[in-house]
Amino acid sequence: MVSISILNLTKRFARQTVLNQVSLEIEQGELFFLLGPSGCGKTTLLRHIAGFYEPDSGQIFFGPHDVTNVPPHERHTGMMFQSYALWPHLNVNENVAFGLEERSVPKSEIDHMVRDALEMVQLDGLGKRRIAQLSGGQQQRVALARALVIRPQVFLLDEPLSNLDAKLRLEMRSEIRRLCKQFGLTGIYVTHDREEALAMGDRLAVMDGGKIMQVGSPMEVYRHPANQMVAEFMGETNLIPGTVGRPCSREGLHDVETAAGVIRGRPSGDDFIPVQGQQVLLSIRPEALTFGLVGDTPNRFFGHVASATYLGSTVQYQMECAGGVTLKMSELNPMFLREPDGEQLRMMVSTRDVVILRR
Amino acid sequence: MKAGNGLKALNAGLLAFFAIFFVLPILTTVKGAFFGPDGSFSMEFVLEVFANPIYGEGLWNSLWLAAWSTVGCLVVALPLSLIYVRCDYPGRTILNTLMLLPMVLPPFVGAIGVKAMLGTTGSLNSLLSGLGLMDSSQPIDWLGHSQMLGIVIMNVLHLYPILYLNVAAALGNLDPTLEEAAANLGCPPLKQFFRITIPLIMPGVFSGGTITFIWAFTELGVPLVFEYDRVTSVQIFNSLRDLSGNPFPYALVVVMLTCTALFFGLSKLLFNPSATGGGGGGRASMGREIKKLPASTGTLCALGFLSVIMLAVLPHAGVVLLSLARDWYGSVLPADFTMAHFQGALGHELTLRAVSNSLKYASLATFLDLVIGIGIAYIVVRTRLPGRQFLDAMSMMPLAVPGLVMAFGYLAMSREGGWFHWLRIGEDPVVLLIIAYSIRRLPYVVRAASAGLQQVSPALEEAAQNLGATPMRALQRITLPLVAPNLIAGGLLAFSFAMLEVSDSMVLAEQTRHYPITKAIYSLMASLGNGPSLAAALGVWAMIFLGVTMAGASILLGKRLGTLFR
Numbered sequence: 001m002v003s004i005s006i007l008n009l010t011k012r013f014a015r016q017t018v019l020n021q022v023s024l025e026i027e028q029g030e031l032f033f034l035l036g037p038s039g040c041g042k043t044t045l046l047r048h049i050a051g052f053y054e055p056d057s058g059q060i061f062f063g064p065h066d067v068t069n070v071p072p073h074e075r076h077t078g079m080m081f082q083s084y085a086l087w088p089h090l091n092v093n094e095n096v097a098f099g100l101e102e103r104s105v106p107k108s109e110i111d112h113m114v115r116d117a118l119e120m121v122q123l124d125g126l127g128k129r130r131i132a133q134l135s136g137g138q139q140q141r142v143a144l145a146r147a148l149v150i151r152p153q154v155f156l157l158d159e160p161l162s163n164l165d166a167k168l169r170l171e172m173r174s175e176i177r178r179l180c181k182q183f184g185l186t187g188i189y190v191t192h193d194r195e196e197a198l199a200m201g202d203r204l205a206v207m208d209g210g211k212i213m214q215v216g217s218p219m220e221v222y223r224h225p226a227n228q229m230v231a232e233f234m235g236e237t238n239l240i241p242g243t244v245g246r247p248c249s250r251e252g253l254h255d256v257e258t259a260a261g262v263i264r265g266r267p268s269g270d271d272f273i274p275v276q277g278q279q280v281l282l283s284i285r286p287e288a289l290t291f292g293l294v295g296d297t298p299n300r301f302f303g304h305v306a307s308a309t310y311l312g313s314t315v316q317y318q319m320e321c322a323g324g325v326t327l328k329m330s331e332l333n334p335m336f337l338r339e340p341d342g343e344q345l346r347m348m349v350s351t352r353d354v355v356i357l358r359r
Numbered sequence: 360m361k362a363g364n365g366l367k368a369l370n371a372g373l374l375a376f377f378a379i380f381f382v383l384p385i386l387t388t389v390k391g392a393f394f395g396p397d398g399s400f401s402m403e404f405v406l407e408v409f410a411n412p413i414y415g416e417g418l419w420n421s422l423w424l425a426a427w428s429t430v431g432c433l434v435v436a437l438p439l440s441l442i443y444v445r446c447d448y449p450g451r452t453i454l455n456t457l458m459l460l461p462m463v464l465p466p467f468v469g470a471i472g473v474k475a476m477l478g479t480t481g482s483l484n485s486l487l488s489g490l491g492l493m494d495s496s497q498p499i500d501w502l503g504h505s506q507m508l509g510i511v512i513m514n515v516l517h518l519y520p521i522l523y524l525n526v527a528a529a530l531g532n533l534d535p536t537l538e539e540a541a542a543n544l545g546c547p548p549l550k551q552f553f554r555i556t557i558p559l560i561m562p563g564v565f566s567g568g569t570i571t572f573i574w575a576f577t578e579l580g581v582p583l584v585f586e587y588d589r590v591t592s593v594q595i596f597n598s599l600r601d602l603s604g605n606p607f608p609y610a611l612v613v614v615m616l617t618c619t620a621l622f623f624g625l626s627k628l629l630f631n632p633s634a635t636g637g638g639g640g641g642r643a644s645m646g647r648e649i650k651k652l653p654a655s656t657g658t659l660c661a662l663g664f665l666s667v668i669m670l671a672v673l674p675h676a677g678v679v680l681l682s683l684a685r686d687w688y689g690s691v692l693p694a695d696f697t698m699a700h701f702q703g704a705l706g707h708e709l710t711l712r713a714v715s716n717s718l719k720y721a722s723l724a725t726f727l728d729l730v731i732g733i734g735i736a737y738i739v740v741r742t743r744l745p746g747r748q749f750l751d752a753m754s755m756m757p758l759a760v761p762g763l764v765m766a767f768g769y770l771a772m773s774r775e776g777g778w779f780h781w782l783r784i785g786e787d788p789v790v791l792l793i794i795a796y797s798i799r800r801l802p803y804v805v806r807a808a809s810a811g812l813q814q815v816s817p818a819l820e821e822a823a824q825n826l827g828a829t830p831m832r833a834l835q836r837i838t839l840p841l842v843a844p845n846l847i848a849g850g851l852l853a854f855s856f857a858m859l860e861v862s863d864s865m866v867l868a869e870q871t872r873h874y875p876i877t878k879a880i881y882s883l884m885a886s887l888g889n890g891p892s893l894a895a896a897l898g899v900w901a902m903i904f905l906g907v908t909m910a911g912a913s914i915l916l917g918k919r920l921g922t923l924f925r
Contacts, residue, residue, distance in 0.1 A: 072542040079543040085536035089558040099544030
């Protein structure tokens with residue numbers, strides 16, 4: 001249970017820079033997510049923390065200790081691999097006991113701890129099974145028990161749920177989070193599934209092209225994306241180009257002239273102060289748009305339904321607005337479907353839900 | 360895919376082919392071992408093999424030869440394959456290819472070179488007496504005292520590539536995260552190797568080891584050339600002269616076959632995939648990072664590879680020298696060189712006929728292999744016909760059955776008065792040799808063809824049928840062209856091995872005018888005058904030939920060449 005500091009980590013494979021001056025602070029006991037599209041460097045970063053790669057430059061600290069050049073077997077991390085990496089020549093008990101044996105824990109204690117660990121992941125009684133005799137979900141639990149039985153100071157997870165079906169995945173999400181919190185583990189979890197990160201993470205970092213794009217709580221990152229990449233990666237959004245207009249009377253808000261009219265929003269990040277005439281992008285999430293009335297906002301769009309997709313809990317509309325702007329919007333718990341009949345409708349969005357991004 | 364009647368007929372035909380030309384010869388031999396000339400059942404012949412001190416010693420020697428040869432191969436192959444898979448060093452790719460060189464150098468030809476170098480008047484003794492380390496009037500008989508050692512060394516130098524390929528493949532397929540998981544849980548590198556890596560590559564080590572062991576156990580050519588007759592294979596060969604009515608050769612063959620089968624079964628039992636949880640180390644889930652060695656260690660590794668290769672080539676270098684020497688007697692290197700033997704070898708009545716015989720036998724055998732191999736591969740990969748797994752297993756069995764046993768079986772099966780006597784047209788062994796050659800090398804063709812078919816999606820063939828091609832046309836226009844490189848490579852391998860097949864040739868070709876190359880080399884060696892030189896020259900021709908075909912096969916198959924020997 002330590003904090004982790006990563007300082008200016010850089011790694012090149014052949015000529016490609018996979019990690020580019022990456023710095024991160026991960027607090028003690030938090031479940032931290034590394035999120036990004038494939039090839040963004042998130043797994044590479046995790047493998048640096050585990051010690052499987054040595055960086056070209058930069059440092060990694062576990063608490064006060066510089067572990068940059070410590071070999072993996074001396075780092076005392078517990079890792080869950082995407083492929084589970086369970087040893088096929090050892091049975092379930094032997095797999096789980098392995099790390100304890102390497103730590104020279106007395107035999108009697110090992111038996112006890114292995115039994116507890118299997119009970120913890122609800123696999124009691126399956127200790128004598130061969131790995132090949134287990135289902136994917138059971139193998140996943142063995143991998144979890146094997147990584148946690150050694151009480152690691154850092155718990156590393158490399159897309160552990162990507163090989164499971166949807167229902168099991170939901171179950172394991174809460175399971176993993178519960179165990180992390182129960183043991184007070186510092187966890188680093190790599191995934192490309194944004195829902196997983198939003199649902200489970202205390203904080204998350206979005207990566208792209210070997211760089212950290214944004215670090216923050218799930219809500220911060222979703223609602224206040226730092227740039228276009230984060231805005232698009234974290235969920236569906238409408239991106240509308242525009243030009244910054246006159247400064248707005250209200251603190252921190254700016255008016256932006258777009259093809260669909262003047263829209264008022266707030267800039268992404270504290271360090272971004274738009275100036276008049278600057279080209280910017282507006283990001284508006286589909287669920288922030290409403291046909292209802294929103295007080296305290298001048299933001300209005302007028303358009304007609306081009307198409308409607310019914311998804312049960314929501315309905316998604318494609319709206320054709322003035323100036324050739326197309327907006328995606330979604331309505332929760334729809335009672336009826338609006339037909340694409342050309343009727344002009346009004347949509348509103350709160351100024352808090354309009355993010356001005358650099359272009 | 361729906362199987363038509365044609366395929367069903369093919370399936371039945373192939374099964375019948377195996378029954379007649381694989382199972383029946385073995386059964387005939389077994390029967391001959393248990394039933395005396397008067398037709399009564401008796402265990403005495405087989406028991407006599409163990410009771411007779413000469414046969415007993417031969418069997419014991421064969422087992423020791425095989426065991427030491429396998430250990431030797433392991434000692435050479437394990438570290439080198441580990442270095443190859445894990446590290447980068449100068450010349451890595453080219454050295455890896457050269458490691459396979461011994462496969463194309465027939466050990467039985469190499470043994471001629473060894474005799475030239477290690478004989479009483481050979482290079483080594485000349486060198487030793489030249490340096491004053493040995494009294495030239497009392498030369499050391501290296502081969503006389505330690506024929507066993509000579510044979511083991513020849514076997515190791517010839518067979519290590521089989522283990523090297525198997526172990527390298529097992530290591531390459533090992534999922535690196537399995538070792539990383541151990542490191543992550545606190546296991547230091549060396550211990551990882553023994554706790555994780557070794558147990559997981561054991562199936563690969565054993566499948567290679569089994570082939571090596573069986574090969575060495577039944578090797579006939581090398582001990583023959585070394586004139587070492589106290590091994591079972593040579594005893595069987597020598598007893599062939601009085602086959603009629605003598606049940607002992609049968610008994611010897613049956614004992615040899617039983618030993619082979621026992622060992623094969625044992626290794627399957629101990630190291631079947633499920634014993635390691637199925638699939639060994641599984642497929643690699645991610646690429647392994649190859650460690651770049653520092654210049655000094657890297658050079659050392661490269662030198663290690665190079666010295667093994669040099670050592671393996673040395674006997675054959677001896678053959679080349681012998682073939683070029685005008686006179687090589689009592690000196691380190693031949694005093695005078697000549698090309699006369701090459702011309703002699705091509706002009707000699709025996710050799711010329713032998714070459715044409717071999718070409719005839721080998722090309723017909725290859726053709727048969729291709730027809731049968733494509734058929735089997737197609738049925739196994741593309742259909743759900745009953746008996747296809749059996750067919751698949753059968754087509755691999757010749758790897759486990761000694762060539763000598765098969766050759767003996769054909770001989771026994773086609774004896775006068777038997778049902779299959781007509782296979783010996785007159786006294787011409789052509790049909791028997793072709794069948795023997797093709798059965799022996801069928802596994803390579805089947806492997807090559809199945810590998811090719813597995814890579815070609817059936818949807819491609821279905822698309823052709825959808826556009827109006829009959830199944831046969833689709834096969835011909837789409838599938839066969841796509842698997843052609845595999846077929847050519849498998850065919851080349853089958854062909855070149857058939858050209859240098861030893862045991863079948865020795866046993867089945869009984870008259871001089873039917874001799875193939877290998878038997879011609881053997882009989883030339885025993886003849887006086889320039890016989891050995893001619894034999895060496897013929898051997899060099901054979902090596903050049905084999906080298907060219909293997910190079911062709913490896914270019915066509917690329918990296919997959921290794922999969923043919925597993």
